[in-house]
Amino acid sequence: MSKNILITGATRGIGRAITEKLLAEGCTVYGVYKASAEQAGKLSAKYDDRITLLQADLAKPEQIDQLVEKLSDVKLDGIVNNAGIVYLTKWEEFNFNEWDETLAVNLTAPLKLIHKLRDNLKDGGSIVNIASVDGYCAAFDTVAYAASKAALMNVTKSLAAILGPRGIRVNAVAPGWVETEMTAGTMPDESKELTPLRRNATPQDVAGVVNFLLSNQSNFVSGETITVDGGLTVVDFTLYKESQRES
Numbered sequence: 001m002s003k004n005i006l007i008t009g010a011t012r013g014i015g016r017a018i019t020e021k022l023l024a025e026g027c028t029v030y031g032v033y034k035a036s037a038e039q040a041g042k043l044s045a046k047y048d049d050r051i052t053l054l055q056a057d058l059a060k061p062e063q064i065d066q067l068v069e070k071l072s073d074v075k076l077d078g079i080v081n082n083a084g085i086v087y088l089t090k091w092e093e094f095n096f097n098e099w100d101e102t103l104a105v106n107l108t109a110p111l112k113l114i115h116k117l118r119d120n121l122k123d124g125g126s127i128v129n130i131a132s133v134d135g136y137c138a139a140f141d142t143v144a145y146a147a148s149k150a151a152l153m154n155v156t157k158s159l160a161a162i163l164g165p166r167g168i169r170v171n172a173v174a175p176g177w178v179e180t181e182m183t184a185g186t187m188p189d190e191s192k193e194l195t196p197l198r199r200n201a202t203p204q205d206v207a208g209v210v211n212f213l214l215s216n217q218s219n220f221v222s223g224e225t226i227t228v229d230g231g232l233t234v235v236d237f238t239l240y241k242e243s244q245r246e247s
Helices: 011-025 037-050 062-069 096-116 142-164 190-194 201-212 237-243
Strands: 006-008 028-033 053-054 076-081 121-130 169-175 226-228
Touching: 006 011, 006 096, 011 028, 011 037, 011 201, 028 037, 037 053, 053 096, 062 096, 076 096, 076 201, 096 121, 096 142, 121 201, 142 169, 169 201, 201 226
Parallel strands: 006 028, 006 076, 028 053, 076 121, 121 169, 169 226
Antiparallel strands: none
């Protein structure tokens, strides 16, 4: 039987890779997008009735309510909260409007969707929240983003505990540097050097882990955050540079 999966941020970057991976696995996808109408049109043309695309700005509570209403008759096997935004802002120029919007999209919207769609989600279903390795460490120009992802990982644990009695598993994926439209122009040259696998992730690398967490192969995995960073976060920068010194 085909699974019905809701994916936010479904038309670009990691979200598009997840969408196409799940469609390839035979799922029916309900994809949410904010403004990428051209990409949405291409997905609709390619996959026809196997995908339903819904426009919504997840920073706006009324549009979340409208989205939930459109999904009122849909029984879901899974939810992937992938939509996210990031602002690069120096501390001296810190902007609390950006802070509010970032937390609204990256943290509040996933929680609202899960809560409002709790009766749509089938017992035994699976939820995957897309976090980030930024949630593990200090931020400089992305304080709001890092805070939102750290909080999302904690919310993932709480929801795993709350929804577990229904057989619903809740997990998160924390990617490292992924080559997408979102990271174009911001990815440091050192990211590959410091990653043991000597490359950045592709969106498909993340999609494969999401597919695993939605599948029966992860039936007893819940409340976890799986890091998908090629080993980046296990490397201490100072020790690495020490090892590069000439003896």
